[in-house]
Amino acid sequence: MSLRLLQHRAPDGTRSVVFADGASAHVLDGVAGVRDLAQRAIAGGITLAAAARACARGSDIDLAQELAEGRFLPPIDHEDPAHLIMTGTGLTHLGSAEGRDKMHRDAAAAAHQTDSMRMFLEGLEGGKPAPGAVGQQPEWFYKGDGSQLVGPGEALTMPAFAKDGGEEPELAGIYLIGTDGTPFRLGFALANEFSDHVTERHNYLWLAHSKLRQASLGPELLIDEAPSDVRGTSRIVRNGEVLWEKPFLSGEDNMSHALANLEHHHFKYGLFRRPGDIHVHFFGTATLSFADGVSTQVGDTFEIEAAPFTLPLRNSLARAAGDDAPVAVKVL
Template structure:
């Protein structure tokens, strides 16, 4: 099941099921958030409630404006976070990575030490906590761009590069219980030049926009997910393209382990909040020497998630405010 949020031709919000015939509008709910809260409070599965609430109205996807597949009316109540060093990559990359992390652990860089921890302990037995992954904060709901919207890069940034990833989307119930609403394809988007200057700049490099959607996959994530990441030039021609893989078969951590180490913090179990949590990647155009320019377009596509996520890159002027003592 694929859920989408959108604005129709009249500018009205709606949520619906993405099917071959088009978008089947869900009646009685204007947002995925409202639908999820109703499922939680009613003790129903999201899929069952969505299917039962879907009416006969069909909307042509080409006539809508996409919204992120899950949001909160108050963006401050949406956390956007992520974890890295979680993906094994292609068979060749895996072999190279295992050679890098072999031998004396003390001779490894901090990044390779972290990756090795995941390889050795990121997939614990069911119910057990495994190795703690790298974790980072990106921002709140105000940084999330829907498909078609620009990824806004501040003018002080040194780079704006895509990171094709799967994100878990969550709502916290009234009792503080995290509920996974589903999964979506995303562009985690980071400043790789800043990060490369010094790994301690990672936190700075992640405080950027991100793209999510358009569709939300309800249910479990397939163990193997294939997709393609692309960059289109200002002339509309394909400039760079590379396949990527995700899903637990291609990761050093289980989804459950990544979720455990995020939601173990009480801060992240505040009733009513929304969480968008990126699970990492192994494919970057930056690694192939690509520097994306404003006006060029990122496209991330994985068939299991339906329509591709497309976002142009834009640079925005930074407004500096001098702090005034009171």
């Protein structure tokens, strides 16, 4: 059965960590956050699962009920949001080039291969090198820091100037950098890597702009395993009815890159190995409602669910107040 960690906040604001093993779940006494538990595990030279099992058992938790009451936080955070870094890689999944190529095809002649397709094919050829070898580097992007991380059940808010707010159902790897600069993978979370696909489609060089958005993680951190074949469903609900729904695949079996290759090409940069930092890295998707012609609206709800996670990730769509007036910079 899958082992998961969840971060819980009681009505009085008290934080705790919940340890779930299959269908059963209980509070870990004396642990306020997953980062704290991970630091214990690193210091003790044990796994995160072993550190959780070593904690005193607290009260049992009904996961579905607590989710419905909005008690779960994102499964990882940092007391200083600037030390939580959100990044991602794209064109990493088998079939992921199709939707992206549709978005960019108008910019190139039919006989000309788009940059997206070239990058995808390079990953397909060299993204899964032999163990110990370095493979083809993937597309990479920066999303923001911990201030942009949205919890399960909360709204994903696009900026006032955004052209679109679209879902991206995928897995995110969660990492803590040890005191000696070693990256430790804590586990995986279900994720919505929220993006502005209209902005991206206008010009591929605007990809960086399209990715500077909020993102959300499901409540569960899957530990002690790397899921190789994830099969889930992504849907959009509008006015209580399903507007769009489609299955999605993830996990290494369905990817053109090995996880180890994606991790290497992120953590090869020394600035991403700063002790104590948390990294949330989104591994990409091949399934987008935008590629099927869907235009989202404020008030829509994104729903993502996939085994071995037992709880869904739901977020409504909102738009920030404001206008598109220029930001004034004062000269000192």
